[in-house]
Amino acid sequence: MNTPLCSHEEEIIQAVIQNSLSMSLEQHLQSCVHCRSSVAITKNIQTVRATALNNTPAIPHPQIIWLKAQYMQKQKLARVDLLISAGAIFASLLIVFLVSAFLLPTQSSFSLLELLHSFKASRAFSAPAIIFVSAIILVLLLGHTSSKNMLFRRI
Amino acid sequence: MLSRARFDELYTTSYRQLRLYVSKLTNGSDNVDDITQEAYTRLLVSAPTGLSDAQLKSYLFATATNIVRDLWRRGTVIGEWLPLDESIETKDSEWEALPLQLDIEKVLTGMSIMQRSLVWLAYAEGYAHKEIAEILNVKEQSVKVLLSRARQKFIELYRALESSSKEGR
Numbered sequence: 001m002n003t004p005l006c007s008h009e010e011e012i013i014q015a016v017i018q019n020s021l022s023m024s025l026e027q028h029l030q031s032c033v034h035c036r037s038s039v040a041i042t043k044n045i046q047t048v049r050a051t052a053l054n055n056t057p058a059i060p061h062p063q064i065i066w067l068k069a070q071y072m073q074k075q076k077l078a079r080v081d082l083l084i085s086a087g088a089i090f091a092s093l094l095i096v097f098l099v100s101a102f103l104l105p106t107q108s109s110f111s112l113l114e115l116l117h118s119f120k121a122s123r124a125f126s127a128p129a130i131i132f133v134s135a136i137i138l139v140l141l142l143g144h145t146s147s148k149n150m151l152f153r154r155i
Numbered sequence: 156m157l158s159r160a161r162f163d164e165l166y167t168t169s170y171r172q173l174r175l176y177v178s179k180l181t182n183g184s185d186n187v188d189d190i191t192q193e194a195y196t197r198l199l200v201s202a203p204t205g206l207s208d209a210q211l212k213s214y215l216f217a218t219a220t221n222i223v224r225d226l227w228r229r230g231t232v233i234g235e236w237l238p239l240d241e242s243i244e245t246k247d248s249e250w251e252a253l254p255l256q257l258d259i260e261k262v263l264t265g266m267s268i269m270q271r272s273l274v275w276l277a278y279a280e281g282y283a284h285k286e287i288a289e290i291l292n293v294k295e296q297s298v299k300v301l302l303s304r305a306r307q308k309f310i311e312l313y314r315a316l317e318s319s320s321k322e323g324r
């Protein structure tokens with residue numbers, strides 16, 4: 001693929017924009033058709049740019065964008081918080097289920113209905129088991145609350 | 156997130172440039188201000204920490220380009236994104252047109268959105284090929300090829316406009 005770009009082009013464009021063409025670049029321009037064209041394009045576009053920048057309407061106050069970004073950031077963090085909450089609830093339920101299943105008498109075949117039925121019948125909800133499960137849920141909820149506070153403190 | 160003082164400074168120094176870039180990309184659509192402001196909002200919400208001022212400015216141009224691309228996909232921004240223009244011969248042609256003879260806006264309008272972006276970033280904002288590659292999310296070598304074609308297209312459109320204006324006299 002033919003790409004006749006001169007290796008000096010970038011340097012020359014920068015120099016034209018900053019109005020600081022050195023002698024060596026001036027000499028290069030004498031012999032390089034490509035760079036002369038680039039200078040012409042740059043000068044044309046720079047003229048258009050300068051005119052357009054002067055005609056730009058008044059800039060809106062940055063406070064509007066700042067407040068919008070704050071709101072979006074809070075929404076983003078709220079979504080993260082929702083995910084953490086859902087995860088904590090799921091983990092709590094899973095632990096309750098597993099602990100209960102562990103404390104129940106061994107079943108020959110697993111059935112959720114039988115398991116729930118045996119919940120009522122058995123003495124799985126003995127005091128130590130309830131204390132153990134409650135402690136786990138408490139730890140999870142405390143962990144969740146502290147992570148929530150930590151996230152919102154970052155705003 | 157950026158500090159308020161740093162954001163205000165960046166906003167004040169770059170808003171006009173970014174708005175003009177968006178205006179060129181979208182051919183001055185009604186969404187120019189919305190796109191520009193959305194780019195700043197995304198910068199505040201999503202920009203990685205520790206970027207220099209120049210990197211933040213590049214991030215803004217990249218974000219604005221992505222927003223325009225999304226709107227173009229939805230049909231809100233009209234125009235072609237990137238015709239390959241493989242038929243364009245990338246030859247070295249002498250072009251030393253006199254400034255202000257013709258309406259450059261018309262020349263830019265005849266180009267694809269990507270070509271306008273390349274030409275504006277290179278010749279108006281003075282970004283190096285490597286920086287343009289980062290802004291447009293393409294390889295540096297691709298920028299050289301694409302810019303070479305966009306440049307050639309610019310010259311051809313300019314010449315066509317020049318000859319039509321001469322015939323009109």
